[in-house]
Amino acid sequence: MMTAPPRVVSLLPSATELLAAIGGEHLLVGRSHECDWPPTLADRPVLTGQRTTATNSAEIDRQVRAALQSRSEEAGADQSLYHLDADLLRELQPDVILTQDLCEVCSIDLNTVRAIAATMNPHPAIVSLNPRMLDDLFDDLLRVGEAVGMPEEADEAMLALRERMWVAREHANAYVEGPEVAFLEWMDPLFIGGHWTPQLIAHAGGRHSLNAPGSKSRQISAEDLLELMPDRMIICPCGYDIRQTMRELDTLTSQRWWKLLPAVQDGQVVIVDGNQMFNRPGPRLIDALEWLTGWINDRPELIPLDFPVRSALPPNQLRSEPPSGP
Secondary structure, three states: OOOOOOOEEEOOHHHHHHHHHOOOHHHEEEEOOOOOOOHHHOOOOEOEEEOOOOOOHHHHHHHHHHHHHHHHHOOOOOOOOEEEOHHHHHHHOOOEEEEEOOOOOOOOOHHHHHHHHOOOOOOOEEEEEOOOOHHHHHHHHHHHHHHOOOHHHHHHHHHHHHHHHHHHHOOOOOOOOOOEEEEEEEOOOOEEOOOOHHHHHHHOOOEOOOOOOOOOOEEOOHHHHHHHOOOEEEEOOOOOOHHHHHHOOHHHHOOOOHHHOHHHHOOOEEEEOOOOOOOOOOOHHHHHHHHHHHHHOOOHHHOOOOOOEEEOOOHHHOOOOOOOOO
């Protein structure tokens, strides 16, 4: 007797991408409002919504801090940054729920999911992902495959991603000190990237001295940037696309310290789509690594087609090349 395929709900964009990478897209019966890749999933019911209403970096930061503070002060109070439609979740009757326990700011929290799942009969299996390093991505791919009954497909997808990772790493010179890279994960206030991001930069041949691999993203000051004097800078706010980042770029470019940075003076400042790349610990972290390696080592053939990146500096702000000849 054949067993019906599992019904899967994903409340985490990276988990949705992992599921799709192993060919499990057809199992998905519900998703979060942030699960927007691949685009073919747009017809699946949406179970979550965002409670913050701010429209710029500083206001988003203020609302997030206030919500997290309220949660810590009022035990049991519903101060989640996201809303989960419990009735719809029960109606969908998932066998497996993919969620996370890594970041209170990024997605619905694990305790909320567990509380609702406990009221369901039968109880769905909850797979909570908590990646901190690049190797955790491969482990999570296998965990998702095991949970949905596709372990062989997950193993094949994992091996393919690892192969791409090693090919990219082979183009970084391990014997030469690479450029200092500042990775800004938020603009106002300044946050430097953490978790897997410093590791990706190191694999690509750069240095990320403001944070260690596996550490959480953390707030920094302008003085920290001036002390670092980065050779290159990546502006990649979490959840922002390039258009949104460009709209708020003057929060950086209007500062007196901005033009003092070597990365700005040398025209080595780029904006990457933070909603799609780097900030989601899914298969496209390998795309991000390939782009990084190509950018840092001047190997454009490594860069994935249509990788979402653009210069943060207008042409008239770029330092011109010195004249050649005598």
